[in-house]
Amino acid sequence: MPAVELTNISKAYGATQAVRNVSLTVEPGELFGLIGPDGAGKTTLFRILATLLLADAGTATVAKHDVVREFRAIRNVVGYMPGRFSLYQDLTVQENLEFFAAVFRTTVRENYELVRDIYEQLVPFKDRRAGALSGGMKQKLALCCALIHKPELLLLDEPTTGVDAVSRQEFWHMLSTLKERGITIVVSTPYMDEAALCERVALLQTGQVLRVDTPAALRESYPWPLYAVRAARMHPLLQDLRAYPAAHSCYAFGETAHLSLAQPDAAAEAHLKAYLTAKGHHDVSVAPVPATIEDTFMDLLQTHHSAPVS
Amino acid sequence: MKAFLMFVRKESYHIFRDPRTLLILFGMPVALVTLFGFALTNEIKNADVAVLDFDHGVHARQVQNRLFSSGYFGLRDYARNYPDVAAAFRRGHVKLAVVFPAGFSSDFDHLGHAQVQLVADASDQNTAISLVNYATAIIRSYEQEVAPHRSGSPGPRVEAVARLYFNPGLKAAYTFVPGTMALILLLVSAMLTSITIAREKETGTMEVLLVSPMRQLPIIIGKILPYFLLSFVNGLIILALGVWVLHIPERGSLALLILETLLYILVALTLGVLISTRAASQQTAMLTSMLGLLLPTLILSGFLFPIESMPLPLQTVSRLIPARYFIVILKGIMIKGLGLRELWRETAVLFGMAGGLLLLALGSLKNRLA
Numbered sequence: 001m002p003a004v005e006l007t008n009i010s011k012a013y014g015a016t017q018a019v020r021n022v023s024l025t026v027e028p029g030e031l032f033g034l035i036g037p038d039g040a041g042k043t044t045l046f047r048i049l050a051t052l053l054l055a056d057a058g059t060a061t062v063a064k065h066d067v068v069r070e071f072r073a074i075r076n077v078v079g080y081m082p083g084r085f086s087l088y089q090d091l092t093v094q095e096n097l098e099f100f101a102a103v104f105r106t107t108v109r110e111n112y113e114l115v116r117d118i119y120e121q122l123v124p125f126k127d128r129r130a131g132a133l134s135g136g137m138k139q140k141l142a143l144c145c146a147l148i149h150k151p152e153l154l155l156l157d158e159p160t161t162g163v164d165a166v167s168r169q170e171f172w173h174m175l176s177t178l179k180e181r182g183i184t185i186v187v188s189t190p191y192m193d194e195a196a197l198c199e200r201v202a203l204l205q206t207g208q209v210l211r212v213d214t215p216a217a218l219r220e221s222y223p224w225p226l227y228a229v230r231a232a233r234m235h236p237l238l239q240d241l242r243a244y245p246a247a248h249s250c251y252a253f254g255e256t257a258h259l260s261l262a263q264p265d266a267a268a269e270a271h272l273k274a275y276l277t278a279k280g281h282h283d284v285s286v287a288p289v290p291a292t293i294e295d296t297f298m299d300l301l302q303t304h305h306s307a308p309v310s
Numbered sequence: 311m312k313a314f315l316m317f318v319r320k321e322s323y324h325i326f327r328d329p330r331t332l333l334i335l336f337g338m339p340v341a342l343v344t345l346f347g348f349a350l351t352n353e354i355k356n357a358d359v360a361v362l363d364f365d366h367g368v369h370a371r372q373v374q375n376r377l378f379s380s381g382y383f384g385l386r387d388y389a390r391n392y393p394d395v396a397a398a399f400r401r402g403h404v405k406l407a408v409v410f411p412a413g414f415s416s417d418f419d420h421l422g423h424a425q426v427q428l429v430a431d432a433s434d435q436n437t438a439i440s441l442v443n444y445a446t447a448i449i450r451s452y453e454q455e456v457a458p459h460r461s462g463s464p465g466p467r468v469e470a471v472a473r474l475y476f477n478p479g480l481k482a483a484y485t486f487v488p489g490t491m492a493l494i495l496l497l498v499s500a501m502l503t504s505i506t507i508a509r510e511k512e513t514g515t516m517e518v519l520l521v522s523p524m525r526q527l528p529i530i531i532g533k534i535l536p537y538f539l540l541s542f543v544n545g546l547i548i549l550a551l552g553v554w555v556l557h558i559p560e561r562g563s564l565a566l567l568i569l570e571t572l573l574y575i576l577v578a579l580t581l582g583v584l585i586s587t588r589a590a591s592q593q594t595a596m597l598t599s600m601l602g603l604l605l606p607t608l609i610l611s612g613f614l615f616p617i618e619s620m621p622l623p624l625q626t627v628s629r630l631i632p633a634r635y636f637i638v639i640l641k642g643i644m645i646k647g648l649g650l651r652e653l654w655r656e657t658a659v660l661f662g663m664a665g666g667l668l669l670l671a672l673g674s675l676k677n678r679l680a
Contacts, residue, residue: 050521052679071677072523080521086514090327091320102316103522145518 001064003028003153003184004049009058011044018044019207021058026186026200031179033198034188035297041207042188043083046157049186050080063152076104079151083158085138089131093122093141096130097148104149114181115144118174136167143174154178156187160194172197192294203297210300215293222291222299224248224260225268231281240279244272251298258295313524317532321506325536335502339494339544343551346490357441360387360398360407367415369456373426376452377408382444399431406430406441418456487556488640489613491548492633495571496578496607499541500599503582506533507675508595517679526675530668533586534579538572541579545571552644561647570643570653573660574636580667581632587675607633635659 004026011019019041026032034042047053049062051071060067065074087096097119101108112119118140125133130141139159146154156175160168172194175185187198195201196215203210203218211218231237234252241250241259248262261268269286276284325331359377363370377383386404389395395407409427418424428445430438507529510516519529549571552558560567582599589595608614610624611633617625628634635656642648642656650657 047679052517052520054678075521076523078521080518082514082517084514086518088320088324088515089513091323095320095323099316099320100518100522102313103519103524105313105523 001028002026002061003030004032004060004062004186006045006049006060007058009045009048009055009060011041011048011053011055017207019048019055022207022209023058024202024209024212026184028184029179029182031175031185031187031197031199033195033201034186034204035190035192035195035198035201035293036188036204037190039206040204042204043157044207045204046080046082046155046186046188050078050155051075076149077152078155079146079149079153080155081142081146081157081159083161085142087130087138087142087145090129092127092129093133094126096141097144100145101148106149108148111148111150114150115147117177118147119144135163136170139163139167139171140174143171147178152184154183154185154187156185158188158190160189160191168194192292192297195293201293203293203300205301205304208304210297210304218293218296219291222260222296224262224299225264226289226291226295227259227261227268227272228253228256228287228289229259229272229276230256230283230285231276232283233281236279237276237281240276240281244275246271249299249302251295253292253294258289260295260299314528314532317524317528318535321532322536324506324509325540331502334498335540335544336547339498339548340551342494343487343490343548344555346486346494348556355382356384357382357406357437358386358404359383360389360395360404361385362389362392362395362407362409364412365410365414367410367418369415369418369424370410372456373410373449373452374408376448377445380444380448382441382448395429399429402431404431405437406445408445484558484641484645486613487552487558488637488644489611489633491552491640492574492611492636493604493607493613494548495541495545495575495636496581496633497600497603498544499537499575499578500582500585500603501596502537502541503533503579504585504589504595504599505592506537507583507586508589508592512591520678526672526677530583530671530675533583534576537579538575541575542572545575558644560644562643563649566650567640567643570636570639570657570660573657573664574632574639577632577660577664577667580664580671584667584671584674587671606631610634612637632660632663 002025004024006022006024009019009022010017022041022045034045036042044053048055048060048067051062051067051074054068062074063077065071067074088099091099097108097115101111122137122141122144125137130138133141143156143159146156160171163171168191175187176197179185189195198215200212200214201218202212211221213221229237229241234255234257238250238252238257241247241257244250244259246261246263246265246268248260250257250259252258259272265271269288272286273284325335361374363374374385378385383406387394387398389398389407395409398404398407407429409429411425411427414424414426426449428442430442432438507516510519546568549567553560581603585598585602586595589598606627610617610620610628611631612628613633617628617634620628639653639656639660642653
């Protein structure tokens, strides 16, 4: 029995279709990622799973309970962290934790062991009001509060958005520790680099699931020969690469451009260099690179747009 | 139960850490009751009076002494002729002019009949009528005192004496203070609870609270309870102000008065929670409770306008105003010294309102996000 199961879930806000016909399963103990840009429907899915919203169509179960009929049971076993910081800003760190422990009919002491690693970093600030914490600290506190009743399932909606790079890394490290304790985790993020840290991810776009797979499989499924191209000036480089006759697609990727070719070509690097040098670029370097999840996602988006799946 | 107690404790933290809440709770009632109690009054105190004395006799002087020692009138101008008086009225200096014609004292002594002219500024008709009435009463009492002993014939005189029960001095405070107390208690209590649930919705904490085993009823009761205790203190302060500062008598049972006040506070708090469950933001909640309660209470509770003289539809609407019943109870207990035997109807209505509002609030506090 999966920990989370969504079957043909749809939800609209007025005329805006937020989620279309989504079906997903998350296995017990899995660290599952919902990956997609803003507006992809991640928050709506979380709210449906957290029993906060009713879907227009489809069914969903969380921890073997139906999200509509048995929502009370779900609320006992789920730890939910909304996208926006949602603790009491005028309560101190410790008061927030104690409050949520009491609301879930437990005590901080009873489950301290579960949150110890995280909470110990907050101990020096335990008498500080939650509103006065830094972004990273707030997220740690929110995670503690979501964990204090020992939930079977954690629902984390964009927990690392607006958090500095170091805290993000720490946060994902905490998630893997929690996973080892057998807690199922569903987490969403708009950052592709974080997708690689999940066991399986669902790629979402405009309320639809494009693909569900492991990060490795997603990377391997990339169908085109891919090259990382660098040159002195980025912008004209991108324009020229897009005009390259053999190009399939081209995106800026940090300081390099990722170019995929429509056909495999053994001498592609030489041809490309010649082409770019002829266009007046200098310091040109071309190297084959393995695809990242972002490459796969962009490719899926493109095929999705040209041939919409319905 | 532990969860509930923790919830109450959390609410108390919110209250005591927000100086704004405390200011509304304790500052506003004291300021408003005092303000309403002293400023909102139709009593006459030291009204400015001009005197035009053509007589200069002993009786004219004595009538003036009576007028100005009554406390209702103060001598502002000593006019020498009619144009002086007219000018004083035009400038708005005086509200009333008392004119003693020449020969006033001798007429009084010899004819036993004399005339004095009272000229009032009737641009404010209520004040004008009161002033003339007060002055007439004072002059008549002087006439009564002096006349029999002068003429030596203490024949029986028929006088129409209006005796005014409960408020013989027609003290405005008796009308305004209970109304003000009802208004302030309602506004402050409802306003405070109206922002609590709206705040949880606005800051997103409601989202987390919903995804927990916490039920609707403990949330609502947990919101009401700390405010109930605070509003009780508040109610006591307002009652004490009424009795000691504004000199309203306390003729009935103090225990009953306090219990009725608690009941009324409960109605107000539940009303606030109901507003809170409907409002999406703190601002909406605050405005709704301020405007939505202030005007109807002011106009329809019988505070400013007597309910009996309202058109029938408005009278019906006024039955929905909790303050209407509490004003009757307050006046009944404090001024008339009535007990529960006479006031059970109003009390039952308030009980019914508290219960009904609680059910409504429970029904409209959603289990899920909208």
